[in-house]
Structure formats: structure tokens, C-alpha cells
Amino acid sequence: MNRPRTGGPGDRPFVLVEQDRGALRIAALDPAAMRGGLRAGMALAEARALWPDLETAQAEPEADAAFMRHLGELCDLFTPLVALHASDGLILDVTGCAHLFGGEREMVWRVRRRLGALGLASCAAISGTPHAAWALARDRRNTIVAAGEEEQAARPLPLTALEQDPATVLALGRAGFQTLGDLADRPSGMLTARFGSSLADTLRRILGREDIRITPLRPAPEIMAEKHFPAPLGLLESLLAVLERLAQDIMAALERRGAGGRAFEVSVFRSDGAVRRIAVETAQGMRDASGLMRLVRLKLEALSDPLDPGFGFDAVRLVVIRSEPMAERQAALDGGPASQAEAGDVASLVDRLTARFGRETVQRFVMHDTHDPMRAGGSVPFLARHTTAPFAHPEPGQPPARPLTLFDPPQWIEALAEVPDGPPLRFRWRRVLHEVARAEGPERIAPEWWRCGNAAPATRDYYRIENAHGHRFWVFREGLYEDSTARPRWFLHGLFA
């Protein structure tokens, strides 16, 4: 929908339809349609009989879900702990946040105004447990219930607040239950025996007898500092100045904990609802505000889609996502071990390169304890947590047994070789014919059958060969000439120095 629908008296009824078992049914409807006697789940044909000029559009559940996630990001402005609930709800854990927005009532009003600015209708409630708030939000709008008073507030709610399937609600109604209070007076064992544990669990949670924590969209930060602006801020430079103050705050907090930050995130909330996040990772624990700001500036310069103030920024937040203990280092009077200072220099070089070129670009080598050359080694992002096997020490006096570079996947070559296990005499790679002058092999490397499926790959016989010009290659034959079922194939796997 491109324009917000108010569902005023002049509007034609509008519904969203979805395909359900071969029939088009109403998935959602606007107030005008509701007034016209239409209901969700009604067949479209039936609805058209009542309203021939009904406006319809196809329901897009994926787009709705994406929009809800975006709203979740938006509400991140109020608290770092936001969770999605059902298909149309957000649960915000506002513990300890409300005073920043002038109290709970003011906060409810601000959240609803923020959503209203996007053309959305909303209802909200605050209570001690997320399920109680969720049940109250729809039946007792804008209520604020203090912790411990959920049961009293929720008792008058109708059975539909339990969100059970219609058959359960119908059965409960027939048994004479009208409100949650009626159910709450009965022993829960009876309800569990008849309707399963989900009903009793939900009831307990709504009544505040049991509290479960929400699972937030984003992990809770270790340390957080934020600044809300009274009026939208239009200049990027002022934003960075504010950010620098926040950086000093979180670095002071890190210092009190004796920790250094390894991963930071800057969130910028624009007044039109867009949220931008800039993540910065470091190779060593960092506790230096100006160093962090240098990395943030580098990262901002490297953004392919620059940070655009638009109509201004509403708020900015800086969080520490991950930190590690950092020992206080006193510079020794004699200058200290030079290698330590140098390691620090290389680490800050890695930080600058990562901020500028991205995490995947800056890599280091790791080895794995396996004889399969493809798996034996590779490169991973420098900042990735990865263990490495010790590097093998080659046999003295021998030429390198492994090539300097590997092709992934190995490149197919046409080779002419002596049977059954001779090295190639000549081979053609990339349309160039190479005459083999020297060769050594075979070195048989069997595949790791426990990693493969049913069809174990063929055995590989590797050869080190050198052509007449001095280029050295690592080639292998896949399969054996003795095997009459499949012809062996030759591949070039790597190049020697």
C-alpha cells in the first residue's frame, strides 16, 4: 500500500486477499470494510456480493514480515531489547528506559506517535510481563500496569486474549468460562488435562504468575551510550562530534571494567525512520576514543551508500558488542619490549585496513590437521576467530613438496602419460602445450571418505613436474588406469615457485 488508509467515511472498503485452499479469502481489511460487515477469513466472492465495488490487493506476508523487522529496528530507538511477536506485534523490554522519555505514559505516547508518523494505527500497553502487556494492549489500550498487578488487570479480559485456536475458545465458552478470571480460579491441572499445557502456560504468563524474557532481535550490548536530540540534527560533522563524546563515555566504562572493546556498533536513527548501523571490529582490545573515531571515519568514507542526513538525525547510539579483559600496560622506563609495541602497530594497521576495505578483504592463513590438500590450509578473515594447526616443518634439503598456490577447483588438463602410474609426458593447460622435462611421483593422496557421501571420490596420484622452461606444476591423476569402468582424468592443482 502506498498511501496510508484512514478508513474514513468517504473511502471505499479495501481488503487484502490471499489464496487459501483454492479460494481467495480476506486476509486483512480496513475500518471501512469492517463497518461494512466484512470479516477476515471471509471468501472474496461472498464479500463482493455485499460490496461489488470492493477494492482488493494481494496479501504479501513476506513483505509484511520485512516491514515488521524494519519497525523493530525503528523501535530500537527506545530500548535495545526489541522482539517481534506474532505477525503484527512488537514487544519492547523498557526496564530502566522509561525515565529517559519522561515516564511510562509519555513513553507509550512517543512510541505510538513515532509509528503514527508512518501512517500506522497502533495500540500499546505496559505491564510487568510481556504476555500480560500483549493481552492488555488489544483489549485495554494504553493501560499501564505496575509489576505484580497483572492478575488484577487481566482478570476481566475475554478468552480470546489467550490466542488459542477457535475450537479451544469455543469449548471453554461452552463450559461456562467468560473471562480469564474464571479460568484463573480453577486448578490449572484440570485445564492442562483437558486442553494441553500451552493453555495453562499462556494463562500463567498473562496473569503474571510466570515471567519469561523476550528474545531480542539483536543481542543485548555489553555497554551502550546514546544521545537523543531535542530537534533533528542536520549536519554529519555535529553527529560525529556527539559520537566522539559517546565514545569517551564508553571507553571510560570499559576502563572501569578493566576491558577493551573488540567489536563496536554505531546506530544512527534518522527522523524519517531509517536506521543505519556501522560496525567496527578491532584486532586487539581497544580503549582509545580517538582511535575508535578514526576507524569510524574510515568506515564512513568507505561506505558505498554514504550516510545522508536527509531531514536530520533523531538519535545516535554507540554500543560495545564484544569486549575482552585487557591488562593495564605501563610503558616500561627503558622503552619496554619492542616487539610488543610492534605487535600493537600491526594490530592497528589491521584495524585500519579492515575499516577501509572490509572484513573479508584482510585475511590471514590457517592450517588444518589433514592430509587433504584442499582442506589442509586456506585463508580466513583476520578478525575471525579461528584456530590453526601448527605449521609443518619441511624436510631439510628437499625441494618444496607443496605448491605455493592452489587452484580451487583443480583445473582440468589434457595429459598424455605412461600407464599405469607414470607422470604426464606432455599436457595441455589453458590451450598451451607443456613438454615435461622433469617429474617426481606419484604421491598417492586418498580422499577423506568419512567426509564424503556414498560415492567416495577417486584416489588421487600427485606428481611434481617441471616443463622445459622451468615452470613447475602440481598435477594429479584422478582414478587408476587399472580401473576399467572409468577413465582416469588429469588435473592441475597448483603451481610451484
Place this chain on the structure above:
Amino acid sequence: MNIWLPDMPSALATEQDHPTQGAPGFSLARGALHEFYAGAEADGVSLSALAVMLGMAGGQQATLWARHEALTHETGMPHPAGLAELGFDPSHLLLIRARDAPSALQAGLEGARCPALGAVIIELRGEVKAYDLTASRRLALAARASGVPVFVVRAAAAPMPSAAETRWLARAAPSRALAAKAPGHPAFHLVLLRARNGQEGLQHHLEWNRDAQRLESNPSGHGEAAAARQPDGGASAPLSRGVVAVPVHRPDTARDEPPPYRRAG
């Protein structure tokens, strides 16, 4: 860090003990820009190896290797086991997989300004517009300020004027064969195209000695190369042996003879 070229005790010397003219060998100055060009595209991997050898030999400091990602398709991805086989600790290498040549140059420049590094290797492929006089001058100045040698490695490119201290044309050379004609140690042939002290045209046949971590002169280089280019048509000719399809159930007559090549393992 010691970089050795023949007949010089310390080839990669500091600015002060830069060799005088007429010295028997040649040294690469630290804190300067050195260029390596490949005669042919197939020599690309030899260039990479040379730069790694010159940059990492004997050093315990980290080396930055900024590599244009297009090279992965041409010469493959650097393999840590292969680096270990050349005698280096791969954990000392910081690899930059730059998506384009300007990024590789920028990353290299950033590295050249960091004195904690042992060396910076910038590997480019093909003609690169971004690597012009200005860019090479920037690299040379950064290298001089920090004392970090910078090696620019260019495969499939024609030598161009630049601010480099030395410029080399390098290619793989036939190795000295081991027993049963097995390929020997990595061998290279270098021609000095340009040097500040005017020793252009100097030629080196070098072989990598992993155990001593240095490049050594390969005395048989010229002779070997000549022999390899003109096979005498006898036993060394590659195609003179019989290539026959042996039926599965019949013994192979050729099996009685000892294999003419060295067996690994």
C-alpha cells in the same frame, strides 16, 4: 632481516651500507621501492615467490601481501602449506585480497607507512592505470620514511617508468634436477632492468636455499637452461617412451624395469 643476493653478505642492506658501484653482487636497499616484472604470464607465480622470499627471509616481522583478487583465477590462491614448504611461517603474512588494483595499491601504501612490518608486497596483474609515476613515488617516499621495503610485482605488464629504486625482469628457470630427474629447488633468472647505481643488465641465476633462507647463485643455471631448451633427442626427450594401453588382466612388461622417475614418499 637479511635478503641475500649472490656474493654480498647482506643484500638487503640499510641506506648507509648501500654498496658502492662495482661491487661484485647487488643489494636491494631497505626502505625503497623495488619492482619485479614477469617476462610471460606463466612466470607470475615465480614473481610472487621471489617477492615473498626477499620480503620474508630471516625476518620475524609481519609481511603485508596485497594481492589483486583477479590473480586468484590466474595463478591460484596462496597456499599456507606451500609457504611453509618454502621455509616461512604463514602466520607472519597478512593477506589483502583486494577487489581491484587501486585498493591493492592503497592497502600497500598503508602498509608501507607502518614501520612494524618487515616488508610490503603489492601484486598486480596486467596494465594498471592507477600505478603511475605519482603512485610509485608515494610508495617510494612512504618506504623511505618507514624503512620498510616495498616490492611491486607485476605479471603480464610491460615495464614502465616509475620511482622504483630497482626494476627486475624475472622468470622461472629450469631447476637443477635431483636423483632420477626429479624437479629440484625453486630456481629463477633475473635481469636488472634499472638501478639507481647504474648496474643495468646484470643477470642472476638464483636458487632458493630453504634451509639457509636465502637465494644463492646457481652456477649451472646457464648450462642447464641451454640444455633444457635443446633436448638432445636421446633419453631426455620427453616423448620417447612407449605409451601403451595395458589390458587389465595381463602383466605389464614394462613393470620389470625400474621406473625412470623418482618416487615420492
